Amino acid sequence: MRELTEKARAEIAAAGSSAQLEQVRVRYLGRRAELPLLLRGVAQLPPEQRAEVGRQANLARRDLEALIAERMETLAVGEMQGRLAADAIDVTLPGSPTVPVGRLHVLTQTTRELEDIFLGLGFTVLEGPEVETVHYNFDALNHGKTHPARARTDTFYLSNEVVLRTHTSPMQIRAMEAHPPPLYVVIPGRVFRPDSDATHTPQFHQIEGLAVDEDITLADLKGTLLAFARAVFGDERQVRLRPHFFPFTEPSVEVDVSCFQCSGSGSMRDGSRCALCKGEGWLEVLGAGEVDPNVYSAVPDTERNAPGYDPEKVQGYAWGMGIERIAMLKHGIPDLRLYFENDLRFLGQFG
Ligand code: DAH
Numbered sequence: 001m002r003e004l005t006e007k008a009r010a011e012i013a014a015a016g017s018s019a020q021l022e023q024v025r026v027r028y029l030g031r032r033a034e035l036p037l038l039l040r041g042v043a044q045l046p047p048e049q050r051a052e053v054g055r056q057a058n059l060a061r062r063d064l065e066a067l068i069a070e071r072m073e074t075l076a077v078g079e080m081q082g083r084l085a086a087d088a089i090d091v092t093l094p095g096s097p098t099v100p101v102g103r104l105h106v107l108t109q110t111t112r113e114l115e116d117i118f119l120g121l122g123f124t125v126l127e128g129p130e131v132e133t134v135h136y137n138f139d140a141l142n143h144g145k146t147h148p149a150r151a152r153t154d155t156f157y158l159s160n161e162v163v164l165r166t167h168t169s170p171m172q173i174r175a176m177e178a179h180p181p182p183l184y185v186v187i188p189g190r191v192f193r194p195d196s197d198a199t200h201t202p203q204f205h206q207i208e209g210l211a212v213d214e215d216i217t218l219a220d221l222k223g224t225l226l227a228f229a230r231a232v233f234g235d236e237r238q239v240r241l242r243p244h245f246f247p248f249t250e251p252s253v254e255v256d257v258s259c260f261q262c263s264g265s266g267s268m269r270d271g272s273r274c275a276l277c278k279g280e281g282w283l284e285v286l287g288a289g290e291v292d293p294n295v296y297s298a299v300p301d302t303e304r305n306a307p308g309y310d311p312e313k314v315q316g317y318a319w320g321m322g323i324e325r326i327a328m329l330k331h332g333i334p335d336l337r338l339y340f341e342n343d344l345r346f347l348g349q350f351g
Contacts, residue, residue: 136170140298164192168208212316249289256282286321
C-alpha cells in the first residue's frame with residue numbers, strides 16, 4: 001500500500017496538464033484500479049483484517065483524491081492563464097489589415113504648393129469653366145481671326161462658338177469682369193488640346209497669373225516669378241526673360257529658371273553636359289508678359305460688370321505655366337504619361 005501511494009503521489013506531482021492528471025486519476029482511482037478493487041474486496045477478507053485494511057485503503061484513497069483535486073486546481077489555473085495570454089487582444093493596436101491611406105495626386109500636391117506660394121505673395125485663387133466660349137478663349141484675348149491656335153486641329157470644338165478651353169487665360173477676362181482693379185489672382189485648372197505623344201497629353205494643367213494695378217512693370221513680373229522660382233526650385237535660383245510673342249501680352253516673354261541640377265553652369269562636376277537643361281544652364285518654365293491694352297478693352301465697362309480697366313490707367317502682367325512641367329522638373333519625372341496611368345508604384349512616391 002505504501003509503495004502504491006508513493007508511486008501515485010509522484011505521478012500526480014509530475015502531471016503536466018489536467019489531461020495527464022486525469023489519466024493518473026483513472027489509473028489509481030478508476031473503477032478497475034488497484035485501490036478501489038481492494039476496497040471493494042474488503043468484505044472477503046478474514047474478519048480480523050477487514051477493519052484495518054479498510055481504514056488504511058480509505059485513508060489512502062482520500063489522500064490521493066485530495067492531492068489530485070489540489071493539483072487539478074493548480075493546473076487548471078495555469079492553463080486558463082495560458083489561454084488568456086494566447087487570446088489576448090490589444091485593442092489599442094491599429095486594425096488589421098491596416099487600411100491603406102490614400103494621398104493626393106502629385107499634380108494636386110504641386111497645384112496646392114503653387115497656390116500657397118502665390119497666396120503668400122498676396123494673390124487670390126480663382127477657378128473657371130473648362131468648357132469655354134470662343135469669345136473668352138480667343139477673341140477677348142486678342143487672337144486675330146486667323147490665329148493658328150483656333151484651327152480645328154489645335155482646339156477641341158464642341159460647336160462653332162464653344163470649345164474645351166485650350167489655356168487658363170480666358171479666366172483673365174472673367175476675373176476682370178467680376179472684380180475691379182487692383183487685381184491679383186492665380187487660376188489653376190485643366191486645359192485641353194488635341195495633342196498626344198511623349199511630351200503632350202490631350203489634357204493637362206496650367207496655373208495662370210494676372211496682376212493689374214497702376215504702375216506695374218516687367219520688373220514686378222520678374223520679381224514675382226523670382227520668388228516663385230526660389231520657393232519651388234531653391235533659394236539659389238535666378239530667372240531670365242527672353243522676348244517672345246503672345247497675342248494677349250505686349251511685350252511678351254518666355255521665362256527661364258537657372259538649372260538647379262548644374263546650378264546654371266550647364267555642366268556637371270565631372271565635366272559632362274547637364275542632362276536636365278541639356279547644357280543650357282536654363283530651364284524654360286512659362287510664358288508671360290505685360291497685359292496687352294486690347295485685352296483691357298475687351299472687358300466690358302457696364303453697370304453689372306466691374307468697371308475700371310481703362311488701358312490708359314492700368315497696367316498689369318500675366319503668366320501661364322504648365323503644372324505637369326513644373327512637377328516633372330522638380331521631381332525628375334521622365335514621362336508625362338505617368339501622371340495619368342494611375343500606377344500606384346509611381347503615385348505612391350510623392351507626399
Ligand atoms: N496661355 C499661354 C499658353 O497656353 C500661356 C501664357 C503666356 C499665359 C503668356 C499668359 C501669358 O498669361 O501672359 O501657351
